[in-house]
Amino acid sequence: xxxxxxxxxxxxxxxxxxxxxxxxxxxxxxxxxxxxxxxxxxxxxxxxxxxxxxxxxxxxxxxxxxxxxxxxxxxxxxxxxxxxxxxxxxxxxxxxxxxxxxxxxxxxxxxxxxxxxxxxxxxxxxxxxxxxxxxxxxxxxxxxxxxxxxxxxxxxxxxxxxxxxxxxxxxxxxxxxxxxxxxxxxxxxxxxxxxxxxxxxxxxxxxxxxxxxxxxxxxxxxxxxxxxxxxxxxxxxxxxxxxxxxxxxxxxxxxxxxxxxxxxxxxxxxxxxxxxxxxxxxxxxxxxxxxxxxxxxxxxxxxxxxxxxxxxxxxxxxxxxxxxxxxxxxxxxxxxxxxxxxx
Numbered sequence: 592x593x594x595x596x597x598x599x600x601x602x603x604x605x606x607x608x609x610x611x612x613x614x615x616x617x618x619x620x621x622x623x624x625x626x627x628x629x630x631x632x633x634x635x636x637x638x639x640x641x642x643x644x645x646x647x648x649x650x651x652x653x654x655x656x657x658x659x660x661x662x663x664x665x666x667x668x669x670x671x672x673x674x675x676x677x678x679x680x681x682x683x684x685x686x687x688x689x690x691x692x693x694x695x696x697x698x699x700x701x702x703x704x705x706x707x708x709x710x711x712x713x714x715x716x717x718x719x720x721x722x723x724x725x726x727x728x729x730x731x732x733x734x735x736x737x738x739x740x741x742x743x744x745x746x747x748x749x750x751x752x753x754x755x756x757x758x759x760x761x762x763x764x765x766x767x768x769x770x771x772x773x774x775x776x777x778x779x780x781x782x783x784x785x786x787x788x789x790x791x792x793x794x795x796x797x798x799x800x801x802x803x804x805x806x807x808x809x810x811x812x813x814x815x816x817x818x819x820x821x822x823x824x825x826x827x828x829x830x831x832x833x834x835x836x837x838x839x840x841x842x843x844x845x846x847x848x849x850x851x852x853x854x855x856x857x858x859x860x861x862x863x864x865x866x867x868x869x870x871x872x873x874x875x876x877x878x879x880x881x882x883x884x885x886x887x888x889x890x891x892x893x894x895x896x897x898x899x900x901x902x903x904x905x906x907x908x909x910x911x912x913x914x915x916x917x918x919x920x921x922x923x924x925x926x927x928x929x930x931x932x933x934x
Contacts, residue, residue: 771900778846785830786839792828794898796912798889799824800861804871807880818874821865848894855885
């Protein structure tokens with residue numbers, strides 16, 4: 592990485608010389624910021640290596656005592672080493688991210704007013720202290736027991752030791768199931784803002800309709816799917832990039848938060864809007880005869896718990912879809928009640 596950045600710096604400097612003095616301050620700033628980013632990344636990698644070293648020290652100490660629980664005196668040095676490395680890694684990562692934000696701001700300023708931006712002085716680099724995160728790292732490292740670190744590394748024996756340790760923990764009288772699953776923190780880092788909006792919407796609005804467009808054949812034998820999973824969840828959740836709706840839902844399904852069901856929603860009228868969406872109409876127009884298959888999408892039980900813990904749903908109405916009130920006026924007995932489906 593260092594060699595690549597050095598080469599890029601040389602090329603950028605040559606470009607600044609060719610263009611002129613007006614953009615030279617901007618080019619100089621970009622070079623210095625890029626160098627700071629590389630230094631931050633290298634520092635973060637070094638800190639990460641130190642963390643793994645501390646964890647391995649704990650594991651080796653536990654193994655040397657025939658799987659005895661390590662004492663506080665044994666754990667303290669490794670915990671201090673891991674906490675210090677974690678603090679360095681967090682600060683380095685935040686500095687790199689801040690530098691990147693500074694570069695984008697500089698480029699936008701240059702695009703709007705090149706002359707004034709060239710004379711400006713930007714200082715996006717900063718060190719950020721995250722005591723809460725470091726404290727969490729210390730708590731996690733301090734709670735490590737036999738085989739846990741090596742289990743992360745992956746041999747069958749170590750994985751079995753971790754599994755046995757969890758079983759043993761579940762049998763202790765003081766063990767209590769918490770409301771927050773340990774996977775929640777990892778899942779949050781695998782979501783983008785649009786996906787978070789979709790989860791919040793589903794948590795309030797409930798089951799949403801989806802359709803597949805297929806070729807129409809006799810008894811649907813040999814039918815081909817022309818378009819699948821058409822829905823309007825991203826649009827109804829006010830996502831910034833609703834055209835990525837399918838990718839978002841695929842990721843949420845991968846994480847176990849969303850379920851794709853073959854069951855339809857109770858009110859079939861909700862499918863009418865989906866059938867006239869451009870994607871559905873384009874698929875229908877490609878064949879002589881097509882048929883619409885009604886599906887649904889909803890939060891899994893795990894997804895509901897995730898939303899309850901990770902999002903503040905107070906006052907959020909999902910654009911009015913939190914209530915099923917359409918103001919229908921029935922004449923006579925009205926249509927038969929829709930068949931209930933369990934989701």
